[in-house]
Amino acid sequence: MLIRDARKQRGLTQTQLAELLSTSQSAVHRIESGNQNLSLEMINRIASALDSEIIAAGKGAVHVRIQGGRRLSGSIEVRSSKNAAVALLCASLLNHGTTTLRGIARIEEVNRLVEVLESIGVECTWVDSRSALRIRRPARLNLDAMDAEAARKTRSVIMFLGPLLHETGHFQLPYAGGCNLGTRTVEPHLQALHPFGLSVTATEGYYQCQSSPMPAKRRQIVLTERGDTVTENALLAAAMTQDLTIIRNASPNYMVQDLCAYLVTLGVQIDGIGTTTLRIHGLSYIDRDVSYDISEDPIEAMSLVTAAVVTKSEITVTRVPIEFLEIELSVLAEMGLKFETSEEYLSRNGFTRLVDLTVKPSVLHAHADKIHPMPFPGLNIDNLPFFAVIAAEAEGTTMIHDWVYETRAIHLLELTKLGADVQLLDPHRLLVTGPTRWRGQEVVSPPALRPAVCLLLAALAARGESVIRDIYVIQRGYEDLPERLAQLGADIETFRE
Numbered sequence: 418m419l420i421r422d423a424r425k426q427r428g429l430t431q432t433q434l435a436e437l438l439s440t441s442q443s444a445v446h447r448i449e450s451g452n453q454n455l456s457l458e459m460i461n462r463i464a465s466a467l468d469s470e471i472i473a474a475g476k477g478a479v480h481v482r483i484q485g486g487r488r489l490s491g492s493i494e495v496r497s498s499k500n501a502a503v504a505l506l507c508a509s510l511l512n513h514g515t516t517t518l519r520g521i522a523r524i525e526e527v528n529r530l531v532e533v534l535e536s537i538g539v540e541c542t543w544v545d546s547r548s549a550l551r552i553r554r555p556a557r558l559n560l561d562a563m564d565a566e567a568a569r570k571t572r573s574v575i576m577f578l579g580p581l582l583h584e585t586g587h588f589q590l591p592y593a594g595g596c597n598l599g600t601r602t603v604e605p606h607l608q609a610l611h612p613f614g615l616s617v618t619a620t621e622g623y624y625q626c627q628s629s630p631m632p633a634k635r636r637q638i639v640l641t642e643r644g645d646t647v648t649e650n651a652l653l654a655a656a657m658t659q660d661l662t663i664i665r666n667a668s669p670n671y672m673v674q675d676l677c678a679y680l681v682t683l684g685v686q687i688d689g690i691g692t693t694t695l696r697i698h699g700l701s702y703i704d705r706d707v708s709y710d711i712s713e714d715p716i717e718a719m720s721l722v723t724a725a726v727v728t729k730s731e732i733t734v735t736r737v738p739i740e741f742l743e744i745e746l747s748v749l750a751e752m753g754l755k756f757e758t759s760e761e762y763l764s765r766n767g768f769t770r771l772v773d774l775t776v777k778p779s780v781l782h783a784h785a786d787k788i789h790p791m792p793f794p795g796l797n798i799d800n801l802p803f804f805a806v807i808a809a810e811a812e813g814t815t816m817i818h819d820w821v822y823e824t825r826a827i828h829l830l831e832l833t834k835l836g837a838d839v840q841l842l843d844p845h846r847l848l849v850t851g852p853t854r855w856r857g858q859e860v861v862s863p864p865a866l867r868p869a870v871c872l873l874l875a876a877l878a879a880r881g882e883s884v885i886r887d888i889y890v891i892q893r894g895y896e897d898l899p900e901r902l903a904q905l906g907a908d909i910e911t912f913r914e
Contacts, residue, residue, distance in 0.1 A: 421449040424467060430531045432541050437466040442535060477913035478887040481899050484908035485857055485879035489730035491905050493721055495737055497522050498714040499894050501675035503573035504649045505711065506530045508676060509552040510539070510580035511657055512683055513704040519549040520711050520765070525893040529571045536564035549708075558584055565591040565622075571893075576646055578606060579653025582615045582628040589623040605642040609651040612636050613658060631658075640666040643693070643792045648673050655697040656685045664695040670793040671741045671769075675712050678766060682707045710765035715741035716799045717895065718774070720870055723803040724902065725776035726754065727810055727855075727878045732905055733775045740770050744796045748788060748804070752811055755779045783813030783851070789820060798822075802867040805829045806875055808849035809837040817847040828868035834858045835875045835883065857881030866894045873898070877907055 424434050431445040438445070438459075448463075497520040506527065509516040521527060531541045531550070538555040560581070568574045568591040575593045593603075603624070607617050613636075614629040636658070640647055648668040653676075655662035667673070669691050677690045683705050686698040718737045725732045726749075739761065746756070755777040761770050788808070790798035798821050808815035809832060819826045826847050833839050835858050838850040855878045862869040862885050869890045876883035888911070891898060899909045 420463060420467075424449075429467075430528055430541065431535055432531070433543060433547075434463075434466060436543065438462055478889065479892065479911050479913060480884060480886045481873065481888050481909060481911050483857075483873070483876040483879075483883045483885070485855065485876055485881065485883055487728065487877070487906055487908055489724065489728050489732050489877075489902070489905040489907060492733040492735055493901060493905055494735045495713040495718045495721065496520075496896055497711040498672060498675065499524060499526055499716070500645065500672040500714075501711050502527050503530055503571070504576060504646075504672050504676045505679050505709065506534065506552070507573065507576035507580060507649075508653055508656075508679055509534075510554060510558070510577070510584075511653065511680075511703050512707070513554065513556070513702070514706045516552045517544070517549050517708040518552065518711060519545070519708060521550050522711075522714075522896045523547070524896050525889065526571055526573065529567045530573055532564050532567040533571075533574060533577075536562050536567070538562070560585065560588045563591070569593070573646075575603060575606060576650055576653065578610055578615065578617075578626065579650040580657070582610060582613055582626070582654060583657045586628055588626050588628075589620075590626060591623055605640065605644055605647045606650050609638055609640055609647050609664075610654055612638055613654040615654075635661045635663070637663045638665065640664065643668050645670050645672055648695075649676050652676055652680065652687075652695065652697065656680050656683070656699050657701070657703070658697075658699040659701050660699070662697045662699065664697070665693065667693050667695045668792060669693055670797075671712060671715055671738060674768075675766070678768060679707075679709045682709060712764050712766050712769040713738045713771060715797065716867075718742060719745055719797075719800040719803050720874065720895070720898075722749075722756075722774065722776055723806055723871075723874050724877060724905075726779070726781070726807050727874050728907075729778045729878075730905075731775065731777050733773055735773045736764070736771050737774045738764070738769050739772045739774075741793065741797065742800075744794065745800055746774075748784060748796065749807070752784050752807070753779050753781045781807065781811035781851075783808065783811045783815040787816035787818045787846075789818035799867055802829055802871050803874075805832060805837075805839065805847060805849050806871045809839070809851045809853040809875070810878075811851045814848055814850040816842075817849060818845060819847075820845050825865055825868060828863040828865045829871065831860060831863055831868065831872055832875055834860050835872070835879050837875065855879035857883040859884040859886070861886045862888050862890055864890060866890050870895065870898075877902070877909070 432442045435442045435445045538559045540553045542551045572593040614631040618625045645668045688696040721734045757775045759773040836856045840848040857879045
């Protein structure tokens with residue numbers, strides 16, 4: 418148990434630790450289960466690999482310390498999309514060949530899903546200097562052995578429903594976890610997957626899933642909610658369903674487009690990629706060796722833009738997926754932000770449009786209208802929290818309307834601890850008045866990813882020292898963010914106690 422906790426604190430899967438120890442994943446599993454005798458040499462090797470004293474350090478949460486008020490400078494590259502990565506990990510279950518995901522983010526959300534995959538028999542191996550993940554599933558998955566603890570730490574496990582309904586007549590799936598953003602019902606998923614023969618009953622801690630073979634026929638599914646993961650689940654089910662499936666009111670968001678492009682490499686025919694109507698001609702069996710380069714993350718790009726804004730710095734953010742930030746940049750331009758973009762070029766996946774974006778120090782004013790999200794091509798719901806930090810830099814009062822989640826606006830009240838003037842009108846609406854004289858403070862990271870990152874970004878601008886405790890939720894979605902900000906000149910370090 419102690420070794421497992423230390424490994425997870427480092428963000429390593431069993432396979433990754435096995436590579437560091439020059440042993441097998443099954444041996445690591447036996448060690449963590451207490452079924453393997455350990456020599457003193459092996460204990461020391463494990464301690465070295467985990468940078469841990471095994472008994473003490475493994476339990477310690479990771480914190481971050483920031484000496485704020487420094488200007489940033491230089492260039493920083495946007496890394497691959499978290500939300501696309503988790504969808505593609507789930508999609509790899511469809512393929513009986515080998516899938517290699519290139520450029521996949523080494524983040525906690527990915528690590529937890531890899532642990533779930535490994536627990537059911539999927540072979541996951543980091544290759545190419547650990548910049549790519551090679552995935553190969555067995556002929557039959559061992560679903561009874563699923564790592565429920567890892568599954569409960571990520572909401573992405575809900576996207577196992579689409580692939581697994583083709584696997585067996587009955588399976589159970591642990592309740593999904595992830596960010597604490599209020600009630601996030603699975604009902605839209607069940608409605609989308611019912612035409613494929615899936616029925617689900619909720620029991621203590623698990624969804625009991627029953628899959629019945631459905632006759633081959635054309636299916637038309639109208640999603641009552643244009644959700645990203647709902648669309649992805651429907652796509653995953655349709656990919657292994659022969660004949661035509663039409664999905665209407667589908668999300669055309671960035672992670673859905675990545676998933677579509679991956680499925681096409683598997684031989685699935687999909688028309689309408691990037692629109693709200695998808696036509697999928699599925700296959701009865703998929704067995705292909707494929708490699709896929711994951712697209713860049715527009716949410717990380719917006720985080721880095723916000724870092725420049727709040728610290729009044731000039732930095733260049735490279736490999737920005739511009740199609741998924743056009744509305745955000747238009748809103749920022751209306752608030753007075755000055756920036757320049759390069760000519761467009763293509764991502765390594767061959768279809769995502771990228772630019773290099775240079776943000777200039779600017780005097781901002783409050784937006785004339787409320788700032789609120791909309792389904793793509795509107796302002797991305799995951800980018801909305803960053804506008805609370807940006808509005809705190811602007812002269813005047815801006816309304817932030819988060820109509821999607823019940824509690825995320827409440828988490829943004831934590832910005833007041835660093836000096837922001839944030840007024841909560843109701844669980845969905847905030848009034849933010851700027852400009853702000855940020856001040857250093859010790860705070861505990863909120864349990865929601867984007868509000869937690871907002872605190873970190875505000876601390877970059879705050880006078881004095883800030884400490885943000887237990888940043889696991891940030892590590893779920895960002896790869897080496899403190900270290901990368903330090904390369905731009907931020908005085909920031911992680912530590913344990």
